[in-house]
Amino acid sequence: MSLMALWKKFTRFCFSLSAVNFQQLPSVFVKVGDQSVTLWCDQDNNQNYYMFWYRHPADSGKMELVAYSVGKDAAAIEAPFSKTKYTLTRPEVLRTSLQIHSPEAADSAVYYCASSLAQSEAYFGAGTKLTVLDAEVQPPxxxxxxxxxxxxxxxxxxxxxxxxxxxxxxxxxxxxxxxxxxxxxxxxxxxxxxxxxxxxxxxxxxxxxxxxxxxxxxxxxxxxxxxxxxxxxxxxxxxxxxxxxxxxxFISETNILNCSLYYIKITQNAKISYTVLILKSCLYAALVCFLVWKLQVGPETSMLVLIVELLMLRDFF
Structure with missing residues (x-):
């Protein structure tokens, strides 16, 4: 690796250690039919010439890049988003805004502001939750x-x-x-x-x-x-x-006692059922061994009779 490449990697690592502080409104409301809404974002690192706007719709699990700026007064809208729908402004290196024209219910989402150096890790703000109202506000x-x-x-x-x-x-x-x-x-x-x-x-x-x-x-x-x-x-x-x-x-203490007795009863019933199952299995095994012995010592007993007896025992158990 060349000396220049090492230097770029080192400086990128150093800058990535410095956090970036953002200021965004946590929530913004507008109504369907409003002319436009503007989301503002400030950040405090003047080395981060790149600034971005992402959105995260509530019904989607992915982040969508809407717009970006590579410096003061520079702006671009990312496809497939429309330039007539979105406008990005960058009046200062540390400030940017995203304007949404004729907001609709489908524009409701969390809009994240981000910034970075060129080809380096981007830092994100907490996001602004935009809600385009199509009904009356109702408290819970x-x-x-x-x-x-x-x-x-x-x-x-x-x-x-x-x-x-x-x-x-x-x-x-x-x-x-x-x-x-x-x-x-x-x-x-x-x-x-x-x-x-x-x-x-x-x-x-x-x-x-x-x-x-x-x-x-x-x-x-x-x-x-x-x-x-x-x-x-x-x-x-x-x-x-x-x-x-x-x-x-204090009444709740009685409920806890009843609850404990309920679980103790379930545990005891389970133990009894398990014990009975083991005893029945042992008895069944003993009878099978007896029938096999009977077949060996009494050749007059046919295999068919033995099978019938085994089936009857299985149904009994």
């Missing part, structure tokens, strides 16, 4: 579902109960879900499991999202512990928070 209804009385343990055998928070009938899908225990945030990913994204009903105008909280038994049987589910909903101007609370009581 939030409720907590109680766990099953028979629930005792998780897959690893740890005793627990599960609360399920359901947020439904909201539009659009700009929501996040969080849990607290007596006002303290629960950030343990093992305890909290939330849907990756809200799902829409067939009409596409009502969304639903669920989040599950696994509560250890020691918290469940202790009275007056408040478990609160909070849903943060962005209505286009500000975040609206909807929450509901479930309070533990």
């Amino acid at each position: 209804t939030v409720k907590i579902l109680e766990p099953s009385k028979k629930e005792c343990k998780d897959k690893k055998g740890k005793k627990k109960k599960t609360l399920v928070c359901v947020a439904s009938d909201f539009y659009p899908d700009h929501v996040s879900v969080s849990w607290t225990r007596n006002g303290q945030n629960i950030t343990d990913d093992i305890q909290v499991s939330t849907d990756a994204a809200a799902t829409a009903k067939k009409d596409g105008k009502n969304y639903k999202i669920t989040s599950r909280l696994m509560v250890p038994i020691k918290d469940w049987v202790e009275p007056n512990i408040n478990f609160t589910c909070t849903v943060s909903f962005f209505n286009g101007k500000s975040n609206i928070k909807k929450n509901t609370t479930y309070t533990s009581t």
Whole structure:
């Protein structure tokens, strides 16, 4: 490898170590029929002359390159996207914008800003979620579902109960879900499991999202512990928070006891059934050995009779 190639590789590696900070609005709302919408992006590395705009539609698993710029006042729209639909501007090295003309519902997506040196790794911002509204904004209804009385343990055998928070009938899908225990945030990913994204009903105008909280038994049987589910909903101007609370009581201790007795009964029944099966198998094997011995010592017994007896024994067992 030549000295120049080594130098390029070294400088590329050094620049890749320096992170790039981006500023993008997290959410933007527009309505079908609006003239246009503009998404802005700022980054803080003036060595990154290349800037890009990607989009990630909700119904697609792939990133799509929409537009790019190789420097100040330079812009290009990537095929197959239309130049009449999208306009990229680059008034400064550290700033770019993407304008979408006559936005439609199909333009709803997360739009990512990125930057890089020439032929080097690109850094991405957090993205702007663009929603083109074709219905009225509707905040969610939030409720907590109680766990099953028979629930005792998780897959690893740890005793627990599960609360399920359901947020439904909201539009659009700009929501996040969080849990607290007596006002303290629960950030343990093992305890909290939330849907990756809200799902829409067939009409596409009502969304639903669920989040599950696994509560250890020691918290469940202790009275007056408040478990609160909070849903943060962005209505286009500000975040609206909807929450509901479930309070533990002594009655739950009885449910845990009944649950434990239920599983003990299942375990005992399984042991009895397994023991009976082993005894029947041993008895069947002993009878088969006896019939074989009988055939050997009594030549007057025919093979046909032996087969019939074996079939009868099989049906009996």
